[in-house]
Amino acid sequence: MIFGPTPLEEARGAILAHTVRLPGGRVIKKGSVLDEGALTALREAGRREVVAARLETGDVPEDEAADRVAEALRAPLVARSRASTGRVNLFAETAGLLVLDARRIDRINAVDESVTVATLPPYAVVEPREMIATIKIIPFAVPGTVLQVVEAVARSGAPALQVKPFRPLQVGLVFTELPGLKESIMEGAVEATRARIEALRGTLLPVERCRHEEPAVAEALNRLKRAGAELLLIAGASAVVDRRDVGPAAIVRAGGTVEHFGMPVDPGNLICTGRIGDIPAFVLPGCARSPKLNGFDWVLQRTFAGVPVTPRDIMAMGVGGLLKEIETRPLPREQAPKTPPPATAPRRPRKIAALVLAAGRSRRMAPLNKLLVTDPRGTPMIARVVDNVLASHARPVIVVTGHERERIEEALTGRPVLFAHAEDYAEGLSASLKAGLRALPPDAEGVLVCLGDMPLVTGAMIDRLLAAFDPEEGRAIVMPTFRGKQGNPMLWSREFVPEMMAITGDVGARHLAGTHADRVVEVEMASDAVLRDFDTTDALKAAAGLAAPAR
Structure with missing residues (x-):
């Protein structure tokens, strides 16, 4: 490939290296293959050469x-x-x-x-x-x-x-008891285990509670086997401290084998793995009573995915295995990812505000205000849209009101949102947009512009847009697509707010994406929700997805 300044006479079929903006508003995007029309426009603009790449044979x-x-x-x-x-x-x-x-x-x-x-x-x-x-x-x-x-x-x-x-495994849990152990501790440990199992698409069989004695635990394991358990867990009233302790010994007594004791992950050191026939059997570390991330989570995830967990696999978990909170390195393990942490600290999450535009007069559905029309569950459309945005990581959520301001605010009672009123909402979409932009917090790095009549866009879809946002890498405008068609909502870096504030009339900011094409990233979605707005009662009736509650 030949790269560098290229005379226009030699540039036909070359790939433009940098976006060129020409008089009259025409933009030739970076990566465009230069055809005769583009070359003519460049000549008319007085350009004699461009920086381009020319492909060679092969x-x-x-x-x-x-x-x-x-x-x-x-x-x-x-x-x-x-x-x-x-x-x-x-x-x-x-x-x-x-x-x-x-x-x-x-x-x-x-x-x-x-x-x-x-x-x-x-x-x-x-x-x-x-x-x-x-x-x-x-x-x-x-x-x-x-x-x-x-x-x-x-x-x-x-x-x-x-x-x-993940396989939908049936899991059997034996919980051993000792005199003086509080009932609340046992209940908390069972619920923490249940939550882990259900998060991995599994089912917890009725829990077997027994004395903290080898024969009793072995009998409970065998009862769970007969009940169809595909994975066996032992949560001891007392932490396991040796291969010959009650839990491991009970696995052997029930006809199984102990494969490994201990792991280089903290918390989670005192785990014991084994099996009874072809059924995996684990003695849980004491930290598994807590919902916080620990080494047992890593073993459990691989087991549910059908990935073998050999002694050598466990011994290889030490790098990245320090999960314990210490004074100089706190880690909120309730929210920690259930995967080995990266070698360096993750970058601080970007602060992205969301604007929900809800000021329009709904002329196509008059005399109804479409934003207040309810779905089969009685939820107004604007409430469903706001609930979906609140289910994402965008904060704060600012609702822009205008037409029927009081009714819109009443429909959103109790929701943690801010309101910005567009006094001049009758002038069109741009007035609503600017009212919301004026309400942005000063530390917001970006703004997600959501339309109040798109109730099928979920919080998970919005989070995919937020994850793609990275102005430093050139992803300063994030646009959802479905099968190549561009949709909403769109995410904008704060750097574009001055240009957005200059927009007038009944239009939004989408046209700015064409002006800054080299800063746009498209995120393909799995459904057409990002294309579907609802302007008529017939469209609402045909929207089967509105029958399901917002997540």
Whole structure:
């Protein structure tokens, strides 16, 4: 590939390296292939050359290269986005555990600087449609020989990226008792265990409570086996301190074997793993009584995903295994991810405010105010939209009122939102937008502009937009799409607020995305909710999704 200043006479078919804004408002985006029309516009603007990339024989364009790498890495239960600006994202199609061949990913990244693959940490817990990896081609083209080596490495052996779905296991729990142990402690431990199991799509069988004695525990294990338990857990009234202690000895007495005792994860050191026949059996560490993250979580997640947990696997958990809170390094483990933490502290979450535009006069549904029309559960449309936004990480949530201000505020009674009133709402959408922008907190790094008549956009969808936002990386405007069609809501970096404040008339800010095309990132969604607004009663009646409550 030839890169650098290129005379227009030699630029036909070249790839533009930087966005060019021409007089009259025309924008030629970075990455555009220069055709005769673009070259003519450049000449008329007085340009004589551009910075561009010209492909040589054997070069593969960035989107095609990203597409080929993605296909080489694809596996069952892994979906992908379309290639755009040399990037393809990979997503989990189901809830499960991300299993990586880390050495193979390293080998791919070591082939050439032009091809990169970034993933979540190994054994990350993922939800459906969660991004697990991104493939980015750095230059505008890759030599074909480099791409062939990358494809060969990616396809060698089992898939390098796999999502192991969680299995709906039936779990048996034996809780041992000693005189003087408070009932509240036992109840708390059972509920913490139940919550862990249900989060992984499992079911907890009726709990067996017995004396803290080897024979009694062994008998309880056998009763749970007969009840259909596919995983056996022992929560001791007293922490296990040796392979020959009550819990491990009961596993052996019930016909099983003890495979490993202890782990290099704190909290979680005193765990014991074994099995009775083909049923895994674990003696839980004392910290498992708490809902906070501990080493047992890592073992449990792999077990539910059908990933073997051998003694060597447990011994390899020490790097990143220090989870204990200490005075100089507090960690809110109630909210900690149930995956090994990164080697460095995560970046502070960005503060993104949300504007919900609810000032319009609803002329197409007059005399009704569409925002106050209720769904089959009696929830006004504006309340459903606000509930969905509140289910996301966007804060604060600012509702812009105008037409029937008092009724809108009454419909949102009790919800933790702020209100901004647009006195001039009759002038159109831009007036509502500017009223909301004036109410932004000074420390907001971005603003999510939500429409009050789009009740099918969920909090999870909004969080996907927030996760894509990174102005430093060029992702300063985030736009949802469905099958290539652009939708709402849109997320804007604060740097665009002055331009948004200059908009007039019954229009929003979407046209600014064309002016700043090189700062836009599109996020493909799994449903058309981001395209669906409701302006008529017929549209509302046809909206089957409104029958379900907002999450």
